[in-house]
Amino acid sequence: MSRLGAETRRWLESHGFTVGNSELWLEALTHGSTGEPRDYQRLEFLGDRVLGLTIAHWLYAEARSDEGRMAQRLNALVSKGSCATHAREIGVPDHVRMGKQARDDGAHDSDNVLGDIMESLLGANFLEAGFDATQDLIRKLWRGAVDGAAGKSKHPKSALQEWAAGNQRRPPEYTVVATDGPDHARRFTVRVSVHKVGEVEATAGGKQEAETQAARLFMEKFG
Template sequence: MSALKPETRAWLDETGFAVRDEALWFAALTHGSMGEKQDYERLEFLGDRVLGLTIADWLYAQSEAPEGKLAQRLNAIVSRAMCAQVARGIGLPPHIRISKQASSDGGRDSDNILGDVIEALLGAQFLDNGFDASRELVHTLWRPALESGAGKAKHPKSALQEWAAGNQRRPPEYELIDRSGPDHAARFTVRVSVHKVGEAVGMASSKQEAEKEAAREFMEKYG
């Protein structure tokens, strides 16, 4: 049977994850590079839904905002970058089971991997302890993001789209100009341009985040 390291078991308990079936949690912390039968992917699929429903329910209860505003905040709070921020905040990186090669390539600090693993842990929490316990933990871990007002500001791509329309310009065009690094620690570079105005570049660990960074940079330069 898969056994967690004592320090990892203690960390899970201290963080609020109630461990009963160790095999679930062992899988939740295991990256595919380990080449083992069970890794975090299936649990991440489940945990993503647990997180999304919990945050959507919370936002609905706390705000009278219309659907569009609720969706804007939800997308920001459950984003890969926010999940990775929460993961770093609770000290997750050293507890990820990842190959030496993937780790040396920056896997332990990859937004994609950190986001996936913390969602996998939520999936394990759901299977081991039920939805109520999972929701309570999400409320605790994501409270700073909710209280900070994350997502209240307009998404950079939406802001740029509206700016272009308001200034009688063509819609912004996004182009992926570079992708580097291994899959688990990829870096994407995207260029956004508006005809007869200019262009800007953004870099991030996903194409979507790179587009957002490019749009934000464009607005800072020309908006």
């Protein structure tokens, strides 16, 4: 298996992950389409349980809801869509390792894939740092959702997609129009456009982050 790149290590650490065993984190970010012997599925199985227990304990401690309401909230907070949203927020799509065909098919931005990888990263962190540290990490990443944002606010790209469909427009198109800076500090400028509506550009340290910012700016201007 390849070595964990310095940029990916810095990205993980900047979001609070404890990175020690490089092979473990490569496994957590590796999709089955690469053909490599180890992918994220085993770690995803583990991370799913760590996430579920953390959120269940959190809801029990902070909410005074009955069992039915807590179960409903738990299901929403640990769903694949919820995990995928958090994965996009921290820039996971820019670091997924997958085969060219799968990437060309858009698997790197699939809710199912991103949700699984978010859980696999939590599983890897549990093995590296233990439950308490991973619980703290989940509390940081999921705080907005647990405080009430879940179901009320959508990821900017999802919101723009739904806005375009609801207004009988073509789906938004994202185009990388410029890349600048050295390899370790690359900056991407992305243009998002909707036919016969307009276009907006945004720049960020990752392609997916730039797309997210562009979608947010588009909605602020035209939505």
